Amino acid sequence: MRDVLRHHLFWPVAALVALLVANTVARPSFLAVTVRDGHLFGAPIDILRTTAPLLLVALGMTLVIATRGIDLSVGAVVAVSGAVALSHIASSPNPDSPVTVLTAIALALVLCLLLGVWNGFLVSVLGIQPIIATLILMTAGRGVAMLITGGMITTVNSAPFKVLGSGFWLGLPVAAVIAFGVFAVVAFVVRRTALGMLLEATGINPAASRLSGVRSRTLTWTVYTASGLFAGLAGLLISADTMAADANNAGLFIELDAILAVVIGGTALSGGKFNLSGTLVGALVIATLERTVTVLGISPLVTPLFMALVVIAVTLLQSPRMRERLTAARRRQVMAPAEPPSTARPDSTPDSTEVKA
């Protein structure tokens, strides 16, 4: 029991379970998944689909945060990505041609990759604080997106592009397949290669890492680039869902949601040790939360209030002071029945077992 409580995924998973239970109580059929037209349907599937863009953004954010950074520009990049793709499709004579759509996707992704490169350049080469460096693009990015769309909300009709947002593949939403697929591949690469450890080393002590021959600069640059690319992909999923490029509102606050997902997942904003599984749970918690609000029949306008409560609860429970208190309470419990004069048991050392990926 003690190990379960101390596991880094305990509180995020508990939050997720609590939300699912609340939903099921309010609507007993909530967890039911049915097959219709060969596709899976149901609230859980819906949640997976709406998690997709957030998961992608949070994935990049986790890697950036591991290096002690932060990427505030992802929301703007989401907007730019949608703006580029849809503008290209809208301006083409043949919006339903796969070639047009593929070019649009490629254009958007390349541009977002470049935006990521720009962020990475500011942070790793010029040495500007990440929060400021990405604030620049966060501010200017939406302006750029508006420049691309001419300030309008561009809407298009393109069947192949729409698949990204609302299509199904093997019965599952294409968006979810893409996002979870990318997530799985990245998670595999990070943990099976030495990338994870080197990122953590860079995040914890950049100077020591450099002297140890870690290519910190390249790594840092890479994660910002990846973050830009993933945000671009997320932007495509979002714009394909609505088939509209709204430079003002596409991906609005997604950077905050993504940071929350990372934090809820137990990765500290101060960098270093990170865990992607936590981020996955965090993203699911946020998506489920949004869903819960509608299920419980609360006005969606109050969603922020719920977000706040969940964030406060989870961060407080994860805070060092709260943990100390919990550990102390537990120790008292353990010590109370058997109070032998022999010294404390070895397994109660508070520190070394704390964070392990």
Added chain:
Amino acid sequence: MTTSAPAPGAAPTEPVAPRARARKLPARLDRRYLPVLGTFVVLALMLIVGGTRYENFLTPAVISNLFINNAHLIVLAVGMTFVILTGGIDLSVGSVLALSTVITAALLQAGLPVPVVLPLSVGAGTVIGLAHGVMIHYFQVQPFVATLAGMFLARGLCFLIAPESIAIDDPSFVALASWVQIFGEWRMTSSVLIALIVVGLGFLVLHFTRFGRTVYAIGGGEQSALLMGLPVARTKVLAYVVSGTCAGLGGLLFAMFSRSGYSLTGVAMELDAIAAVVIGGTLLTGGTGFVLGSVLGVLVLGLIQTIITFEGTLSSWWTKIVIGVLLLIFVALQRVLSLRRT
């Protein structure tokens, strides 16, 4: 600061040649004041360029409006300066501002008198700021996350109180809002007056109280400040209280400006406040910066808007791009300065 008189107590070590005052000013001016000076230069350049390009630009009316339109932002920036000086950040100010406008409007609509409403709406900000401070200091939640939660909380409360915009027609509030002092062509509204008072108070507090100096000390090194025996806990919490209160007051000013309370006001306004502080020469790492710089930062942001309006053909999104570019320039400037220091 004369050092001519020798210390009354015996000097145990050999007193070094008393050639004290030769170097009072040199080389120090540039470092700490350069970013602010840079902001000032940019502001002056913008005024000059605007003045030569457009007629009726350098007029008291335009300058007065600059202050009138941005009074709330000035107040937010003052509060944000306190927090950023401690090395923290407050993402909630935009939402708290909205909450304050909504509370003001709702309470006035309910018929409460102005003297009751004003402290309540400002106090809401104070309470949220206090909550931030407690979360950040006592529960060691990162400022970014804690104030992010506060941002959602305040926004959610807004919708809870008033899903729709509420117009304010309370006569005494309207009278307060439309109070104006006219000096020739210059106009000063009550909100500008309040904003200027807040700036003055902010300056005095930061430079002439122990609290203010402790704010700087925490930004210079929290651990050090703690070991120096300074009241770190109280100061840190208080910095967020100041920021929250400023946001509440900013909401009041905004309500006076817009004569309404609306849940969606001030979305992303925290970014403007942060941008103003950064452009004003305050380092986000904490410890260096000035309230007056932040005011200059707000004026720069306001002027961009004004110029784009004057230009006429430029679309509004250029504002964002220009602010981004300016941020880049200032950040690069700060970077160069800090590199030269080491």
Added chain:
Amino acid sequence: MTQQNTPPVVEMTGISVEFPPVKALDGVDFSLRPGEIHALMGENGAGKSTLIKALTGIHSPTAGTIRVDGVERRFSGPADARAHGVSTVYQEVNLCENLTVAENIMLGAEPRVLGGLNWRAIRRQAATHLERMGLDIDPGSSLGSHSLAVQQLVAICRATVGDCKVLILDEPTSSLDTDEVAHLFTVMRALRDDGVAILFVSHFLDQVYEVSDHMTVLRNGTLVGEYVTADLPASELVQHMIGRSMDVLEAAEEVLEQAERPADATPLLQVVGLGRKGSVQPFDLDLYEGEVVGLAGLLGSGRTELARLLTGADRADTGEARVAGRPTRLRNPRAAMRHRIAYTSEDRKGEGVVDGLTVRENIVLALQAERGWMRPLPRKQVDELVAKYIQQLGIRPADPEALLRNLSGGNQQKVLLARWLATAPKLLVLDEPTRGIDVGAKAEIQKLVAELAADGMSVVFISAELEEVLRISHRIAVLRDRRKVAEIDGNRASMDQVVELIAGGGAA
């Protein structure tokens, strides 16, 4: 000194501090009298800093009493302690670099007018205090613009503001050079003569002997005894501290004496006219296999800077380097690593350990970084490697999954050494590998260096302790004022000769 009969200003009896399951202090008695400089001695982990922290209220003792001026007290923290006349100056300067010198001295006890700060009075009083310290600096200048030594003195200045009865100096000299230490000691003696009780902690035995009147020795959290400095020979002191004889040190010397370089060897690394503006003047240096070259010089003489150029940590702007006769450029640490050159920085915390990673990850870091992230070391190989070094270097705790931040300084240093040994270096540059670690670990590291050289590795060894450099180096390069001034045979060099070179006398 006749303070034996004056009542102690601090009297701690039966102090125990526990961090379950560890007992950091066990029933320690300690007393401090006005007008004495009292050294607190012990290895790392002996409980020195715990005792200080118990006194200043950072740790709360589980047993025992603390009396200050005869009144029993438990301070709530440094601020409370200070209010009762007990001030502490720590090893790292704990002041705010962004504030002015005056503020750093006066903040907390600043004069006010009308509820606000009285800047005039603050500056004036700060100036008075500075003058008392013999410091001629502008109180209005920002602290960050001064050297570490000055900052340290400013910290002491701050500590003595107000009614300071007890001054605790925790390793104040570790980053000061000889002149600065002398200045500090003058100040300390003056304060002592004013009746201040000074508690002094230092790893430098010679300094302790130079300045202290009494010493208290701790070992493993228990009191060994209190001694009059003049009556306790250094060798006995060391025995009290480590609780074992000096065999280890002697062993190091024996290994060293056997090593001998063949006459016609090509240097492993040869640098000619290597230099960097503002850091170190161009110098020549040949490094051979199986040889330990010591770098002697004061802090700031360029010894660290020289090491950084040799290892690519900084980029040279003049001169050239040859590895085994082939010209090469040591542009960055990676370039140096390709030539099997390894470097451990003097700044263990800032540039050495990655404290949030485990012992295992820290050990394989350099090796893995060299391979690149795409080719992870096989887990089996990692485990073998880590087990080997934990065993060989005696790293404690012997747990590969322990986080590095939970290891003592000496063990962290060993992990760092392991990190580089794992890359099988031909040249190992060690900058202050023994700073701030206990005597036992120090001896082990010296012994290891000698063994590595005996196995054919080339080692560059830097230490602020001249004795140590003399003991283990075959050859010594002496630096002064950012310039290499001499190179002498380590076996025949005498302490006096090297000191003279460092100080700038003739004879080369």
